[in-house]
Amino acid sequence: MxxxxxxxxIALAAIAAAAIRPAAADNITVKGSDTMVILGQRWAEEYMxxxxxxAIQVTGGGSGTGIAALLNGTTxxxxxxxxxxPEEIExxxxxxxxxxxxxxxxDALAVVVNAANPIEKLTIKQVGMIYTGYINNWKAVGGPDKxxxxxxxxxxxxxxxxxxxxxxxxxxxxADAQTMPGTSAVAEAVAKDPAGIGFGGVAYFAxxxxxxIVKIAKDEKxxxxxxxxxxxxxxxxxxxxxxxxxxxxxxxxxxxxPQGAVKEYLDWILGPEGQAIVDKIEYxxxxxxxxxx
Amino acid sequence: MSVVEARLQNGAAPALRAKTEPxxxxxxxxxxxxxxxxxxxxxxxxxxxxxxxxxxVFLFKEGVQAFRSIPAARFIQSTELDFDDVPQTVRMWQxxxxxPKYSLIPLVLGSLLVxxxxxxxxxxxxxxxxxxxAEVAGRRAREIIKPAIELMAxxxxxxxxxxxxxxxxxxxxxxxxxxxxxxxxxxxxxVSFVIVPVIATMVDDALRAVPGxxxxxxxxxxxxxxxxxxxxxxxxxxxxxxxxxxxxMGRALGETMIVLMATGNAAxxxxxxxxxxxxxxxxxxxxxxxxxxxxxxxxxxxxVGSLLFTLTFLINLMSEIxxxxxxxxxxx
Numbered sequence: 001m002x003x004x005x006x007x008x009x010i011a012l013a014a015i016a017a018a019a020i021r022p023a024a025a026d027n028i029t030v031k032g033s034d035t036m037v038i039l040g041q042r043w044a045e046e047y048m049x050x051x052x053x054x055a056i057q058v059t060g061g062g063s064g065t066g067i068a069a070l071l072n073g074t075t076x077x078x079x080x081x082x083x084x085x086p087e088e089i090e091x092x093x094x095x096x097x098x099x100x101x102x103x104x105x106x107d108a109l110a111v112v113v114n115a116a117n118p119i120e121k122l123t124i125k126q127v128g129m130i131y132t133g134y135i136n137n138w139k140a141v142g143g144p145d146k147x148x149x150x151x152x153x154x155x156x157x158x159x160x161x162x163x164x165x166x167x168x169x170x171x172x173x174x175a176d177a178q179t180m181p182g183t184s185a186v187a188e189a190v191a192k193d194p195a196g197i198g199f200g201g202v203a204y205f206a207x208x209x210x211x212x213i214v215k216i217a218k219d220e221k222x223x224x225x226x227x228x229x230x231x232x233x234x235x236x237x238x239x240x241x242x243x244x245x246x247x248x249x250x251x252x253x254x255x256x257x258p259q260g261a262v263k264e265y266l267d268w269i270l271g272p273e274g275q276a277i278v279d280k281i282e283y284x285x286x287x288x289x290x291x292x293x
Numbered sequence: 294m295s296v297v298e299a300r301l302q303n304g305a306a307p308a309l310r311a312k313t314e315p316x317x318x319x320x321x322x323x324x325x326x327x328x329x330x331x332x333x334x335x336x337x338x339x340x341x342x343x344x345x346x347x348x349x350v351f352l353f354k355e356g357v358q359a360f361r362s363i364p365a366a367r368f369i370q371s372t373e374l375d376f377d378d379v380p381q382t383v384r385m386w387q388x389x390x391x392x393p394k395y396s397l398i399p400l401v402l403g404s405l406l407v408x409x410x411x412x413x414x415x416x417x418x419x420x421x422x423x424x425x426x427a428e429v430a431g432r433r434a435r436e437i438i439k440p441a442i443e444l445m446a447x448x449x450x451x452x453x454x455x456x457x458x459x460x461x462x463x464x465x466x467x468x469x470x471x472x473x474x475x476x477x478x479x480x481x482x483x484v485s486f487v488i489v490p491v492i493a494t495m496v497d498d499a500l501r502a503v504p505g506x507x508x509x510x511x512x513x514x515x516x517x518x519x520x521x522x523x524x525x526x527x528x529x530x531x532x533x534x535x536x537x538x539x540x541x542m543g544r545a546l547g548e549t550m551i552v553l554m555a556t557g558n559a560a561x562x563x564x565x566x567x568x569x570x571x572x573x574x575x576x577x578x579x580x581x582x583x584x585x586x587x588x589x590x591x592x593x594x595x596x597v598g599s600l601l602f603t604l605t606f607l608i609n610l611m612s613e614i615x616x617x618x619x620x621x622x623x624x625x
Contacts, residue, residue: 061582061583062583064389064583064584064585065582065583068583068584068585068586071585072586088585091585129376132376134375134376147472149472149473154579154580154583155387155388155389155580155583156389156579156580156582156583156584160389161389164389164390170390170391171373171376172373172383172385172387172390172392172394173387175385175399175559175560175561175562176559176561176568176569177559178473178475178557178558178559178569179557179558179559179560179571179579180558181553181579189474189475192463192474193474
């Protein structure tokens with residue numbers, strides 16, 4: 001009995017010690033965009049290698065989740081794949097927070113169909129009409145006579161909002177659009193579904209042989225542009241110049257001007273080392289002259 | 294008769310008795326402890342009631358506030374311009390966007406499209422299994438099957454959900470040539486895995502409560518086993534069967550993880566069980582974590598929760614009433 005008691009005390013002490021230790025170092029929590037989770041984690045890993053006194057935790061949940069957490073004060077930084085909304089800035093002000101924005105990388109959304117689908121290119125308007133439910137058969141855009149099956153993301157994802165605002169012109173998604181929990185689930189579903197269409201970050205689709213990334217044209221008169229460079233990688237030039245129509249910035253938001261360890265971390269992200277990681281995992285680094293906003 | 298009692302009667306008692314306290318005091322003390330335990334148990338019972346009442350109050354308090362910023366009609370339908378800028382009436386759940394849509398119709402239909410087929414499938418298997426366990430199975434078969442069913446109830450729903458998503462969905466699509474790979478029916482089959490054990494155990498219990506003299510009477514009148522089961526035992530335990538099915542349906546309505554993974558989550562107004570649907574539970578699970586507290590969507594989700602709670606509460610209440618009626622009838 002006494003032995004179990006003393007062992008319990010030791011275990012408790014160990015837990016307490018473990019709990020106290022991170023508080024002694026600088027602890028940075030980052031929450032938000034699922035699109036940016038991989039990027040955020042790679043940044044954190046590399047940064048912690050060279051700065052062992054800093055502990056960084058990166059979690060996903062969606063851009064909306066991250067910004068909500070920033071406003072509730074449960075995270076120091078929020079990753080977001082969409083710009084902050086006016087009402088979120090308003091809510092931040094109510095909580096006495098001044099949200100500061102950092103453009104940390106760029107991303108392009110690819111539209112993807114099953115590799116068996118003969119469709120090669122679509123205009124933004126066609127994609128919009130497909131997703132709003134005005135085009136329901138692939139025949140209407142030059143494909144086979146097959147009902148279109150639309151895959152989309154949960155409404156808390158930045159990708160969902162970005163696509164709705166830029167491609168659907170703020171119209172509603174068709175009611176039969178199936179909601180997937182993540183872009184990799186969209187990739188999985190379209191790969192299994194010959195009549196499927198999906199969208200998301202290029203990195204999720206480029207390597208899957210069962211998927212085909214569609215060329216996108218701004219309108220009927222413009223040239224359809226693929227976000228892919230020759231080697232199956234993302235083409236930076238079309239994103240920087242914004243000639244590829246579905247591109248966006250990836251943001252990090254901080255509550256108030258970042259200070260101390262957080263500021264150093266953000267400077268590092270915007271510097272050459274951080275941007276090299278952006279490149280490595282197939283997002284688009286910020287053009288050099290605009291880095292750091 | 295225990296060893297001590299035996300010894301007391303054999304006259305070895307005096308020595309033994311002298312060592313312990315006088316019987317009277319012991320009895321007083323035992324009674325006091327008993328009363329304390331009783332109080333503790335009573336308190337626990339009241340805590341359960343209080344917890345349910347508080348959940349009720351909390352849910353409805355938040356849910357009702359949705360009506361402050363959203364007109365009630367918009368929980369049925371709203372108006373939206375179509376591609377040619379002609380206003381159209383739409384019934385959709387799409388709470389993120391410039392003109393949020395909060396129609397509850399697709400969600401309620403989605404929940405029913407999963408829960409009703411699931412209850413139907415599970416009732417077929419669950420009732421049959423329960424009858425077999427209570428009336429037909431020999432002792433050894435029962436000793437194997439009953440724990441197996443209880444084990445089935447312990448399979449985490451996320452595992453079943455994953456199985457539906459990865460394997461069952463393709464099987465069903467190949468068998469029925471459905472347009473949607475993930476659809477309400479896949480979810481229903483998954484959910485029925487969870488509620489078969491609920492129904493089977495309750496049916497088993499209900500039929501075991503049917504007094505033996507009914508069976509003996511039937512046999513005495515020359516009925517064979519099948520006739521005894523179908524004409525006597527099952528009718529006598531009918532309300533127990535109905536209660537089991539209702540309780541299973543309550544569980545089916547409340548099941549979240551499986552439907553979130555297996556139904557495809559398209560909030561459309563449909564009555565086709567092979568369409569992709571979005572249930573009330575999946576909507577709450579997928580969206581509540583991401584909305585700012587106290588916002589319009591947050592309250593709308595609480596309203597969905599209140600509706601779900603009311604529905605399952607009514608179903609469970611009904612099953613409880615049915616069970617009470619059966620008890621009264623059988624005691625007669």
